[in-house]
Amino acid sequence: MRIAIVGAGAAGYFAALQLQELLPEAEVKLYEKATPLAKVKVSGGGRCNVTHACFDPAELVQYYPRGGKELLGPFHHFQPGDTIAWFADRGVELKVEEDGRMFPITDKSQTIIDCFQNTLRPETLMKVGIADFVQDGEGWKIVTDQGEEERFDRLVITVGSSPKFAKMMEQKGITMVSAVPSLFTFHIPDETLHALSGLAFHAEVEIEGAPWTTEGPMLITHWGASGPAVLKMSAWAARLMAEREYKAEMLLNSLPQWNRDTVKQQLIEVRKASAKKQVINAHPPGVTNRWWNFVVQKHNKEKDKLWADVTNEAIDNWTELLTQMRLPVNGKSTFKEEFVTAGGVDLRSINFKTMESKEQKHLYFAGEVLDIDAVTGGFNFQAAWTTAVIAARGISNSFS
Ligand SMILES: Cc1cc2nc3c(=O)[nH]c(=O)nc-3n(C[C@H](O)[C@H](O)[C@H](O)COP(=O)(O)OP(=O)(O)OC[C@H]3O[C@@H](n4cnc5c(N)ncnc54)[C@H](O)[C@@H]3O)c2cc1C
The missing domain is CATH 3.50.50.60 (FAD/NAD(P)-binding domain)
Structure with missing residues (x-):
């Protein structure tokens, strides 16, 4: 033998x-x-x-x-x-x-x-x-x-x-x-996002047109996104991302603990409770100040308003951005x-x-x-x- x-x-x-x-x-x-x-x-x-x-x-x-x-x-x-x-x-x-x-x-x-x-x-x-x-x-x-x-x-x-x-x-x-x-981090060409490098929060991640959803800690880096939620997605979507030459639309839900309606309701509550505050100075629970700043800038027409003057359209946009923010992925980095x-x-x-x-x-x-x-x-x-x-x-x- x-x-x-x-x-x-x-x-x-x-x-x-x-x-x-x-x-x-x-x-x-x-x-x-x-x-x-x-x-x-x-x-x-x-x-x-x-x-x-x-x-x-x-x-x-x-x-x-x-x-x-x-x-x-x-x-x-x-x-x-x-x-x-x-x-x-x-x-x-x-x-x-x-x-x-x-x-x-x-x-x-x-x-x-x-x-x-x-x-x-x-x-x-x-x-x-x-x-x-x-x-x-x-x-x-x-x-x-x-x-x-x-x-x-x-x-x-x-x-x-x-x-x-x-x-x-x-x-x-x-x-x-x-x-x-497999197991890589995502490059997201967005300098405003890179400025948040080091920010971590719990999130849900999807890739447009793909069947998987991954959840876990998410880390913003100076080149894009990392952390378990992203790494898990990189493993599931390894072949798909290779076929697409690492170009994709990432959908980010930064409040996965709530559904869309609840997030919208939370924003309406903030409008009521913080009517006299500037938009940038009050946000729903579960969102950090830095992330809220980023979200508001993505739909910034009403960023300098008081909450009392915020339109329903802005509420809808911010709901969308908090639960399904679209971030373009363009490239990857090895997870060392x-x-x-x-x-x-x-x-x-x-x-x-x-x-x-x-x-x-x-x-x-x-x-x-x-x-x-x-x-x-x-x-x-x-x-x-x-x-x-x-x-x-x-x-x-x-x-x-
Ligand atoms: C930096 C890093 C950290 C990791 N950390 C973890 C972790 O903590 N937990 C986890 O579960 N996984 C981890 N992994 C993944 C894990 O290391 C691999 O899944 C695992 O090592 C696979 O084992 P293997 O024996 O199949 O292959 P390998 O470990 O790659 O071993 C293959 C061996 O074959 C030899 N070889 C190749 N060709 C020939 C040849 N022609 N003749 C003779 N020998 C040859 C190679 O030199 C090598 O020694 C990590 C991977 C990396 C790169």
Whole structure:
């Protein structure tokens, strides 16, 4: 039983560790062309957001713009509760933060790396890249960057979002979905908005012509908009935004706790209660002074009036601006804390009971090499852990 794993990132390492337990007598080789676990090291701002405290597979899958449907079955076999238990069994305790994200209690990604490196048999890790792989009877022959060839019975590909490897896989008849970035912030060319940089509030975001609505904290930056509400939208709309070359109309609801009628009613109340105040000096509850200033300037005909003189037309306009402000998006910026790629091996070509390719026998995939990605919060690593476990179990069963 000889098994090769290509790529010693989160998925590759976890697959090797699982195989070591399931098939202790097998020879497993984990190939890495650069630094093993490099992304784990920098993940979560150096703290590694290992998983998310969400233990119901049906709820968990809703955080995956791509792969949610396919991961439902695998999550019934290995989900965040199992991740927590796996690390606890090896002396690594995870803690949960208020928003559900889970980190090692040390707040150091090195804790995860040390755990993996201390658990894996040292002879498993091969510090050389893989230049090619070719079907060889029932197994696979791999060729290293140094031109050495070796034959294995099973091959697991965990190369993450490597474009070079993706191209090679496509040439070998593996069906691929083209890669586009996910998790990015929006450029909004509006200097008055940029002047509000640092302002944060709870909001609901939509993209015109798209079916998704995302909600959460929103952060105004000196180039546009960021924060969880925007990042979540960037993940859901990753492909659509790429097709539109990152030009879109963003619809922003800065008062999602109320419906339109309530917001309008609130403005009418302000007109009554603050009749003698200038428009700029009184606003509905839930709106900050800075945001109200921005809203009023967008429909500024009545900005210098007293509230008593405000027309119904202005009330309607401000209602619209507070609940459905249109902001033109033109471009994107990488979200440095956690960026992932949408695209990869087409999920329709994978058997999610084993992670084996339906196109090529004894070839398995796990992690970001697949067309699976999630919003921020530890879900991307959870997908890597789960698919690695399923692949290792699939391989183990294939030998029996
Ligand atoms: C800055 C940053 C922070 C992040 N933080 C988080 C977080 O806190 N929580 C979270 O859930 N997700 C986070 N993510 C996403 C997460 O890191 C990825 O989803 C995860 O690393 C995917 O794991 P993987 O093993 O599939 O791929 P990778 O981690 O990319 O590993 C693939 C490995 O394969 C190797 N490789 C590629 N080609 C070859 C070859 N030809 N031969 C041999 N080896 C090869 C690469 O060198 C690499 O080591 C973050 C991402 C980034 C960029």
